[in-house]
Amino acid sequence: MPDDVSLDRARADRPLPKPGILDIHAYVPGKAQAPGIAEPVKLSANENPLGASERAHEAYASAEKSLHLYPDPRTTIVRNAIAERYRLEPERLIFGCGSDEVFAILNQTFLEPGDNIVQGEFGFAAFAIGARACQAEVRSAAEPHYRIDVDLMLELVDERTKLMFVTQPANPSGTYNTREELVRLHAGLPPSVVLVIDAAYAEFCTDPTFTDGLELARGAGNIIVTHTFSKIHGLAALRVGWGYAPAPIADAIDRIRPPFNVSNPALHAAVAALGDTTFQARSLAHVEQWRPWLAQQLGGLGLDVVPSAANFVLVGFPTSPGKTAAEAETYLAHRGLIVRGVANYGLPHHLRITIGLEAHNRALAEHLAAFLAGR
Numbered sequence: 001m002p003d004d005v006s007l008d009r010a011r012a013d014r015p016l017p018k019p020g021i022l023d024i025h026a027y028v029p030g031k032a033q034a035p036g037i038a039e040p041v042k043l044s045a046n047e048n049p050l051g052a053s054e055r056a057h058e059a060y061a062s063a064e065k066s067l068h069l070y071p072d073p074r075t076t077i078v079r080n081a082i083a084e085r086y087r088l089e090p091e092r093l094i095f096g097c098g099s100d101e102v103f104a105i106l107n108q109t110f111l112e113p114g115d116n117i118v119q120g121e122f123g124f125a126a127f128a129i130g131a132r133a134c135q136a137e138v139r140s141a142a143e144p145h146y147r148i149d150v151d152l153m154l155e156l157v158d159e160r161t162k163l164m165f166v167t168q169p170a171n172p173s174g175t176y177n178t179r180e181e182l183v184r185l186h187a188g189l190p191p192s193v194v195l196v197i198d199a200a201y202a203e204f205c206t207d208p209t210f211t212d213g214l215e216l217a218r219g220a221g222n223i224i225v226t227h228t229f230s231k232i233h234g235l236a237a238l239r240v241g242w243g244y245a246p247a248p249i250a251d252a253i254d255r256i257r258p259p260f261n262v263s264n265p266a267l268h269a270a271v272a273a274l275g276d277t278t279f280q281a282r283s284l285a286h287v288e289q290w291r292p293w294l295a296q297q298l299g300g301l302g303l304d305v306v307p308s309a310a311n312f313v314l315v316g317f318p319t320s321p322g323k324t325a326a327e328a329e330t331y332l333a334h335r336g337l338i339v340r341g342v343a344n345y346g347l348p349h350h351l352r353i354t355i356g357l358e359a360h361n362r363a364l365a366e367h368l369a370a371f372l373a374g375r
């Protein structure tokens, strides 16, 4: 072991990331491969099993002629299309290479070392990674029954809190908070704290008590709502995310945003996808058909299915040897079905399973029945 002096010298002898960076656990993406299976079914990343709109494919291909040109830094065509569709002011929209980048830029815009963000204990991993990269503290409120609790979140707020993140519906739990709860959460925040509502899966929830937050953000000076083209539009590969922010915040973000962060083919495909309401309706109908089916089948096997408003379900497994979540994940992978272990979210006894095509869902239920029966 080197002594302290030589350790110090070693430190000075090479470039070191700023404090805290090497304590961050990198984002764990959904696995895409299963041992010995040429083409496994990926139910681990909440992608759209129906693919993407044909119109988006065509628009993407048409952009091929301009590969040598930088994209429009104002993302005008998609900005205008979103503004029209959701009746939002175009200048309040912000864009990123996926909503992941929007979160990263938000963190950079607001957080100084020693500040903090507040999220639920099962909050989406990207929030915490970006905050820690800014040397901010991550405060996580307990989520009884896998749902954000308004009072527990507000209890964690102090004068160094800059951002509060909630996801509607949440990943990995699939639960959501009602409009009334969000209004109460916002009302309990000092005006200096920004409430970020991540609505990546909002299109999969049609419950009348649900809101993606846009209606609340319109008149508020401290609410940002983010959306993505990766889920209902099936454009995860293209990386287009957007946010609706108060005008001064949109202005601040635009000063530090990488100027060409949404590519030209992605812009064109996104506009086409947004216009294809038939594809969106089909994607929603598919989830609405198979989400309750899967919940019922897996619940019938004695598994603990968390009620989901998204395009996936969170499923709790027994802790007895031979029946655990980790063993089920391996068992399914050997049969060509890749699901998501969520131990990194503090949920070692759960798996998160994306709603797949009919054949995938049926295969999943059958394999899990066999697994639990010890076959």
Ligand SMILES: Cc1ncc(COP(=O)(O)O)c(C=O)c1O
Pocket (backbone or CB within 6 Å): 045, 046, 097, 098, 099, 100, 101, 124, 167, 170, 171, 198, 200, 227, 228, 229, 230, 236, 239, 240, 241
């Ligand atoms: C809750 C949540 N927010 C945001 C995202 C990121 O979406 P994007 O593909 O736009 O970066 C995901 C992706 O899985 C997600 O689960």
